[in-house]
Amino acid sequence: MWPLSGRSSGPRALRQLLHGVDAVFFDFDGPVCDLFGKKPTAHIAEEIKVMARLEWGALDRDVEDCHDSHGILHRLRDMLDGTPAQRCREPLDEANTIVTRHEYDAVNSAVQAPDVEPLLDVLLDLRKRLVVVSNNAKEPVQRYLERTDLQSRFEAVCGRDPREPRRMKPHPDAVRRALTAVGGMDPAKALLVGDQLTDLQAAKAAGIRFLGYTQDRRRLRRMKQHGADGVVASHAPVLVAARALVDDYSCERRLQTESK
Structure with missing residues (x-):
């Protein structure tokens, strides 16, 4: 893995990005797991x-x-x-x-993305609402989440429309369904974590923020060029930023209590 510094988003930027949203949507194949083991289909x-x-x-x-x-x-x-x-x-x-x-x-054999489980738990500690937004079919995604005991972390799975493949990302349909699933939230308060430019296009079309997740240098550059709010090579820096936010909020509550 190439060094994060100077290429992907730093801790402060990630902390600010997470602080500004109430919901985090995750693409499935990539940010949650490696579905086909990087093999072509x-x-x-x-x-x-x-x-x-x-x-x-x-x-x-x-x-x-x-x-x-x-x-x-x-x-x-x-x-x-x-x-x-x-x-x-x-x-x-x-x-x-x-x-x-x-x-x-x-x-049945998909490998979980490193650090995704602790990241989900910390995001829930921050009271972020979590949804899977995927071009994969809903039911296999749900089976994976059940197999890995991740189903309780997500409020919904918004998968491929079985009747209309044109609504797959980069079409914003699944992202818009995710916004509906979290109560019709203001798009500006939601963030999509995705590993493809089609994820970025869907996020922009739906008016939500986007965090790229890729180790591909060319794709990282293109995500930045096309307006990604941040790009990381792994969940590790996002986890660090999320934990720092938990500490920030705990400190704020403690100061508020002491001032009373």
């Missing part, structure tokens, strides 16, 4: 193509060229809408089912 995309060819025949070139399990859902949706011939949507629905099945399989 081309095999999932290929399984979907084989199925779709049986129903639709020849596929559009952008579908054939896609090797990502989420990207192919979006491209199949475009193909469904972009042809003059009447096509059934069953392959699109089946594609979502295939992706969800692989997500269910992956959560």
Whole structure:
């Protein structure tokens, strides 16, 4: 891991960022766990193509060229809408089912992100409201949270819309649903922690703050260039900042008590 200093956000900036929000939303794959072990999902995309060819025949070139399990859902949706011939949507629905099945399989061996559990606990100590906002299907995410005893930390899971893949991030739909889940909170009081530029785009579109979570130097620079409120390479500095906030609040309460 490259050094944090001079590249990612420092403790003071992170403390100020956390102090200014009442809710923290977490992307799932990355900030909460490593879902597919950093392996490509081309095999999932290929399984979907084989199925779709049986129903639709020849596929559009952008579908054939896609090797990502989420990207192919979006491209199949475009193909469904972009042809003059009447096509059934069953392959699109089946594609979502295939992706969800692989997500269910992956959560059984997904590795938890370092420091995420203590970070969640400290954020709860700070009375932050926590929600998962993901392009993964809701049910596999919930299974992972149950398997790892993290389900009690989160108020809701806002996952992929199974009927409309165009609402995956960078579309702000899931972020807006998360805001509704925490009582229609002012977007300016919420923060999304995400590891992709699509997370940043969704956050900006929904009007909430964004903290990038990445060890990729190029992506870090691009997140900064595109207006991220902060970027970190791990949860460790965020945990330090959150614990400092707890100490700050404890000190304030103590001073208030002593002044009475």
